[in-house]
Amino acid sequence: MINSVNALPSFASIMFRAALKRDNHAQFPPTFDRLPHKSFLFTAANLAHFSKAKIERFHSVTHWQGTFLHPCYLHVVSFPLHMMLMLEKEFPFSLLGLVHIHNEITQYRPIRANEGCVFHCYFKDMKAHPKGVVFSIATDVRVNEELCWSSVSTNLYRDATLSAPEGKAQGASPNAQDECPQDECHYTGQKQESWYLGENVGRKYAQASGDFNPIHLTRVTAKLFGFKQAIAHGMWSKSRCLSAIEQAAPEIFEQSFNTQVQFIKPAMLPSNVQFTMCENSAETTQQNLATRRAFSLTSKAKHGANSSPHLSGELIAF
Missing domain, CATH: 3.10.129.10 (Hotdog Thioesterase)
Structure with missing residues (x-):
């Protein structure tokens, strides 16, 4: 209906x-x-x-x-x-x-x-x-x-x-939300950027998107729902990553493409994160070359600890 x-x-x-x-x-x-x-x-x-x-x-x-x-x-x-x-x-x-x-x-x-x-x-x-x-x-x-x-x-x-x-x-593997996309394609041409996520990112995105979920707004409102700090919207993180890809390869967004992301762990606000993008070309089912870009967003490691992943994704232009 x-x-x-x-x-x-x-x-x-x-x-x-x-x-x-x-x-x-x-x-x-x-x-x-x-x-x-x-x-x-x-x-x-x-x-x-x-x-x-x-x-x-x-x-x-x-x-x-x-x-x-x-x-x-x-x-x-x-x-x-x-x-x-x-x-x-x-x-x-x-x-x-x-x-x-x-x-x-x-x-x-x-x-x-x-x-x-x-x-x-x-x-x-x-x-x-x-x-x-x-x-x-x-x-x-x-x-x-x-x-x-x-x-x-x-x-x-x-x-x-x-x-x-x-x-x-019936679907994702047990830890699918914690995995990076696996692919036989060998990605090359790595690009990295460091971003500072200010404590007001969640409020700015809320004003733009209309999503005023309290966990994204302030430390106080986030604590009411069990978070130590406010966390970034997952779709802001994806949107920001796609913007970074657009700045590197604007022609991709003027054509057809598919992009998927797994949201892994929330990015705390404020925090420093690292955006990583790799690219390659691979055969599509129609035997036409498709441009692929794998990307991720992680928090920088502190004192020798492993970095904390926030999302991993892939974009295929065809």
Whole structure:
């Protein structure tokens, strides 16, 4: 069932409802074969008119210099629709404590800020996981009925009573959120940058994205949810990494590409992190050369300790 949405709800109203939602295991499908069939459709006749100030703030806080929209900005627009899906009565889980562990974006063609977009968000799948259950929400964005962008965001609901034994999970490997992408391709041309993440990064990104989750805002609000410090938004980290790749190879973002990341450990605010990018070309299934870039974000090691990984990902332009 597709439901059209005339206006996106405010994040404050969504967070209030999210705080009240409780687990409803009576709705849980024991065979992991279904999620609510409802989906949401939202039309932004002109993204720039819809949220010009937010677009500018988003591009500023993520250091984007590209001609077209940052590919992660469309995730920001669709995020309230994701929340609306999870707030449906038929959705079996509480929203508090969900962990965003993976994000995939496919750009079929770049989108300009003045284009009209139709967003369609829906549940994709649910799978057993050694730490609980993972489920995915998909988003398709069309311009004049042409599919231009799509994404899949995967979240982990932690519950030992629902988890699958290691080795029998239907999907990611037991420690998938802790692994770097493996590939037979040999990456070359390494590039590294050091970034300082100020304590206000979370608040700046919240103003641009509308995601005012307290764990990202201040040390005080983060402590209420068990964190010693505020932590950076995972999608800010991905967005910032893609901006760094764009500055090195802007032509990639003017064509089709796919990019996936695993979110591993949160980046504390403030902190110093290191961005690493490697590149190579590899054969696609059509025997055409595709440019690949593997990238990661880690915290610098202190006193001889191992570095702490925050995300690892890959971008393939085709």
